[in-house]
Each structure stands twice: as C-alpha cells, then as structure tokens.
Amino acid sequence: MTIRAPAGYAAIVTAAGRGNRAGGGIPKQWRELKGRSILARALDAFAGFERVILVVHPDDMARAIVDFAGPVTIITGGETRAASVRAALDTLEGSGITHVLIHDGARPLVSDAVIQGVIDALQSGAKAAAPALPVTDALWRGEDGHVTATAPRDGLFRAQTPQGFFFTQISTAHRLHPGDAADDVELALKSGIRVAITPGSEDNLKITWPEDFQRAEKLLETRMDIRMGNGFDVHAFGPGDHVWLCGIRIPHEAGLVGHSDADVGMHALTDAIYGALAEGDIGRHFPPSDPQWKGADSSIFLKHAVELASEKGFGFGNVDVTLICEYPKIGPHAAAMQARLAEITGIDPDRISVKATTSERLGFTGRGEGIASIATVALMKG
Ligand SMILES: Nc1ccn([C@@H]2O[C@H](COP(=O)(O)OP(=O)(O)OP(=O)(O)O)[C@@H](O)[C@H]2O)c(=O)n1
Ligand SMILES: C[C@](O)(CO)[C@H](O)COP(=O)(O)O
Secondary structure: OOOOOOOOEEEEEEEOOOOOOOOOOOOHHHOEEOOEEHHHHHHHOOOOOOEEEEEEOHHHHHHHHHHHEOOEEEEEOOOOHHHHHHHHHHHHOOOOOOEEEEEEOOOOOOOHHHHHHHHHHHHOOOOEEEEEEEOOOOEEEEEOOEEEEEEOOOOOEEEOOOEEEEHHHHHHHHHHOOOOOOOHHHHHHHOOOOEEEEEOOOOOOOOOOOHHHHHHHHHHHOOOEEEEEEEEEEEEEEOOOEEEEOOEEEEOOOEEOOOOOOOHHHHHHHHHHHHHOOOOOHHHHOOOOOHHHOOOOOHHHHHHHHHHHHHOOOEEEEEEEEEEOOOOOOHHHHHHHHHHHHHHHOOOHHHEEEEEEOOOOOHHHHOOOEEEEEEEEEEEEO
C-alpha cells in the first residue's frame, strides 16, 4: 500500500551522486533490482506525496525524463549531497509546501512503516524526525589492520532516510550552513533544531558497495507482493462480416455486438487486470453510457489497465486468455493475438498465452450464439 501523506508534504529524492563506491559502469541508482531500477523503487515509496522532487546529475537528465517525467519534478543537483538537497529546497520555495521528507535515491527498500514513523512524529509535534537503528555491535578504533582502542556504543545510532522537517526550518538551516554535511539532520542540529529518532529498519539499506545489490535482491525476494485477477466476458453474434479478438480482425460470417469493438478476449483480460488491482471493471473506468466509447478500439481499455498497474508499481508475471467458441477457429490466429497483446501491453510475448476451447456444442457458445472469454493475470511487485 502506498502512504497517503498529509496535505502540504513534499518528498525530495536525491539521486545526483555517481555511486563511485558501488562501481559497475552506470551509477548505482540506475541499476535494476529484479527488473526495476533502484531509483524507481525509491520513488515508488513516495507516490502518495503532493509533490516529489527528484534530483539527478546533469548527465542523467535525459534518462530521468524518459523514466519519470510527469508525476515528479526533475531537477539537476550539485557537487555534494547537501548541494543537491539545497537545489530541491529552492525549487519548493513559495510552493505552499509545509513539510518535506528527504530521502536517498540509493535506498530502494524503504518501507511504508519507516516513512509513516517520520510523518507521525512530525504530525505529533516533533520539529524534525529521522529513522535510525541503535548500534548493536561493539565499536573499535583500528590502524594498520589492528585494534587500537574500543569505543562506547551507548547512545549511538545508524542514521537512515527519509529525514523529515518543517520546510522553512530546513531551508533556513541549509542557507545558514552552505558547506557539505553527511545528512540533513547534521544541518538541522547546527541550526538548533531538535530531531526525534523514529524506528529505522535493517531492510532500509543504502546501496553503497558492490555486494549491497545482492543483499537488496535477497531482501526483495522475501517481500514479493503477488496479485491474481480473473476476468470473464461474453458478446453475442450479430450482423457483420468479421470479429475482433485479442486485437486481431478475423473474417467471419457474423460480427460481435457491443458498445465498443466487442473484443471479448481483450475485455476479459482488461477486467482481470482491474480485478488484480481491486479497481472494479471496464464499465467503471469506461462507462457504456458514455457515447465516446461507441465503437472504441478495446486496446484503449487494456492500455489504461496496464498503466494503472504500472503506476501502482506492479509488473506482469503472466497472462492467460481463453476464448470459448465453436467458430471462428482461433488456432490459426493465436500467435498473432499473442504478438498483438504483447505490443499493446509491453509484456514479453512468452508471458502471454492465448488459447481456445469449444463447449462441445453445449450452451450459447455451443449453439453459435456468441463468444465467451476467460482471462487470468498475475501481477508482481517487489
Ligand atoms: N552530489 C550528490 C551526491 C550524492 N547524492 C545522492 O545522495 C544519496 C546518498 O549518497 P551516496 O550513497 O554517498 O551516493 P554517491 O555519492 O552516489 O556514492 P559514492 O560516494 O560512492 O560516489 C545518493 O542517493 C546519491 O545519489 C546527490 O544527490 N548528489
Ligand atoms: C544521508 C545518509 O544516507 C544517512 O545515513 C548518509 O549520511 C549518506 O552518507 P554517505 O557518506 O554519502 O554514504
């Protein structure tokens, strides 16, 4: 579930670093964990915020616009993390934003609970709040590969993000202390702002070193969100000389009757996706009473359902569509239908199945009165 932040809350996601310690060619935030970029995963967590400012390196601007234009404001950052945050705060100046949560784009596994903890602390009167974990290991000083001293760990915490502030206070703190800082809490403290510590999480790791990618992927495996949906649709035969099935025009002795192009396969698939998302059905999104959908190409409906799934952070495991009719024969067209559905949805063809069955001449499909279709989809997030 995505957090719905209170009105007046903005999120800043910093992604203008070069990821030198992580190595590996492209900067770490653009690399993928199980098919979704680290940065996209970090941004997903803040989809329920009124404003989201994404700070990227000038060299990454084109890539950012392709991946994220629309829901987020994309700006270029500075030489240091603090300079990047400052640029984002400047962008929000005069926008009416009252609170801001500042998050590392390199922390892709931040949970709703961690974010909610920061929001709750601010809503309950804290001037600033940030997640952290108490240090549990013993601390040493070392030199030349040897321990030179021990250090007390009492009262020590490992800082995480998002770090939350009143907008005007953190903005002023950044202006008064223009140098670099490890994080925004450091600048808040310099300005005398009291910062509440909220619960952090071991999963909220910052991808820093090469081995962190594998660690994050392992964690993702344990938090996969899988949704199933089914869809069923029927259209009766009527006058005409062709039918549309899964986006393919098939010559036939009759047409299918419907408000749109009556593509019964695509309708079942679209409803399966809405079902998996608990988003009702086609009728809710495209009311049959609305004349603009008369004769409409059903790919409009399918594309909408796919976009909705993507907005909610879901990818497709697989889709399976079954057409039930005596005629027309589907077998000769099944491969074209699979290819067309892949083209419309952007799903790999090997994750799309289109098959058919007769009903052994029983019932309305058996009597040749119409065509029915059943579809199943599996959506995955994680
Ligand atoms: N000039 C900078 C430097 C860092 N960051 C962002 O701040 C976060 C935390 O920084 P860090 O993990 O240190 O990232 P890098 O600076 O990219 O890493 P490295 O020091 O290994 O190059 C990252 O999301 C990073 O992209 C930023 O927006 N602008
Ligand atoms: C902001 C931060 O992630 C909090 O833990 C951290 O300070 C960034 O540190 P780095 O030195 O840039 O890796």
